[in-house]
Amino acid sequence: xxxxVLPLRHAAALIACAVLVISGVPSAVRAxxxxxxxxxxxxxxxxxxxxxxxxxxxxxQFEKSHPGITVNFVVVSGxxxxxxxxxxxxxxxxxxxxxxxxxxxxxPEWAANGFIxxxxxxxxxxxxxxxxxxxxVWDMQTFHGHTWGFMQQYDSYIFVWNKQLFKQAxxxxxxxxxxxxxxxxYARKLTKFDANGKLVQAGFVPWVxxxxxxxxxxxxxxxxxxxxxxxxxxxxxxxxxxxxxLTWLGTYAKMLGGPQSVNGLMGQFQGNNDPFYTGQxxxxxxxxxxxxxxxxxxxKFKYGVNYGAAAPPTAPxxxxxxxxxxxxxxxxxxxxxKHPQEAVEFxxxxxxxxxxxxxxxxxxxxxxxxxxxxxxxxxxxAPASVSLVATARLAIANPQILRVVSTSAIxxxxxxxxxxxxxxxxxxxxxxxxxxxxxxxxxxxREASFQHSNPGxx
Numbered sequence: 001x002x003x004x005v006l007p008l009r010h011a012a013a014l015i016a017c018a019v020l021v022i023s024g025v026p027s028a029v030r031a032x033x034x035x036x037x038x039x040x041x042x043x044x045x046x047x048x049x050x051x052x053x054x055x056x057x058x059x060x061q062f063e064k065s066h067p068g069i070t071v072n073f074v075v076v077s078g079x080x081x082x083x084x085x086x087x088x089x090x091x092x093x094x095x096x097x098x099x100x101x102x103x104x105x106x107x108p109e110w111a112a113n114g115f116i117x118x119x120x121x122x123x124x125x126x127x128x129x130x131x132x133x134x135x136x137v138w139d140m141q142t143f144h145g146h147t148w149g150f151m152q153q154y155d156s157y158i159f160v161w162n163k164q165l166f167k168q169a170x171x172x173x174x175x176x177x178x179x180x181x182x183x184x185x186y187a188r189k190l191t192k193f194d195a196n197g198k199l200v201q202a203g204f205v206p207w208v209x210x211x212x213x214x215x216x217x218x219x220x221x222x223x224x225x226x227x228x229x230x231x232x233x234x235x236x237x238x239x240x241x242x243x244x245x246l247t248w249l250g251t252y253a254k255m256l257g258g259p260q261s262v263n264g265l266m267g268q269f270q271g272n273n274d275p276f277y278t279g280q281x282x283x284x285x286x287x288x289x290x291x292x293x294x295x296x297x298x299x300k301f302k303y304g305v306n307y308g309a310a311a312p313p314t315a316p317x318x319x320x321x322x323x324x325x326x327x328x329x330x331x332x333x334x335x336x337x338k339h340p341q342e343a344v345e346f347x348x349x350x351x352x353x354x355x356x357x358x359x360x361x362x363x364x365x366x367x368x369x370x371x372x373x374x375x376x377x378x379x380x381x382a383p384a385s386v387s388l389v390a391t392a393r394l395a396i397a398n399p400q401i402l403r404v405v406s407t408s409a410i411x412x413x414x415x416x417x418x419x420x421x422x423x424x425x426x427x428x429x430x431x432x433x434x435x436x437x438x439x440x441x442x443x444x445x446r447e448a449s450f451q452h453s454n455p456g457x458x
Contacts, residue, residue, distance in 0.1 A: 041095035047075030094334035103327020118146035143407035153365035228406035246432035292364035
């Protein structure tokens, strides 16, 4: 997934487009078997040269291996592409296949509101087995008793640091912090103010992520928890882990002279220019895909020479290597598609070893299947992802190592509530507990309201 162009993805916008709210499972359209002159309309938001070079050759190979099927590659560009998708599906004008560059939202919202259909009816016929996918990927694809899509990759996060700034501060440039206590100590050494008290270099700004949209639900994972309790299907924004995480974030506001001080530093950078590339921020969290795009914006800032990448530091008692996944590119099939059989065949073809490897190596995304993530060619193409492969190995044995985004259809609402609580803490207007208690209350009310309209969904 790439997020330097951010989509409009708020739940309210999607739900506003809904014309159908259901309590059961959408009825799958009867599979068709005649491949004579069938055209699959495939909508997705990536029309740049790199994406085309990684996708189009496999669309053409699919056509050759499936005579009679043509794939119509349609780029739905713009920041509001999710609203465009939803509007089209609500009006019965959706395509056969959609690929989104985000999982939640919109996939659980679409499922809950009857816009996409389960893929289960074709599994036996097409020999689909969950064993192909990594377990956490399958858990994101499969919820509410059905499989709703296939993930081309999943996203997670890396810790990056400026090696030159480490040297200047007397730190080992090849040894990143492994604990949050070490991170805090390094950050203090690497933070500088001028004679007038103006922030000129930040050691670490937790809420500023180069080449990545900020995901605040990442932080509770590093404290051993998450915002959603998947065993009870309820949000727990005021869990002990979340309170610790938000309290810790508040210490950085104080260390850096307040949010206004940080805003003054960050305000100097526009567009794809970033203070991490220029040395105004020494350490950061970013998406695994960032190293593939940094050369585009900072060609002289090279991985292994100017900066390093490793697993994020963790809190006491939390294993090093613990991380979080916020979903990733997902193929789904709208209700009402004219060619469901061919659509599922196409999606499964794109889940094959070669298409997945080409995409994940080219975009430095994390492969979603066991054969692909452990293919040695992947790390040769994406060396900055070595910690992510190590985390995957750990997570197969211990699922708590890799926390997973919720499959709740109100996830965007809950994350927004957490972000609002974060602002209260950063600006010193409330304690973490008070802010999160309030957030928990409003999210619980939203959960109750949603379940009333969509019985059985969470």
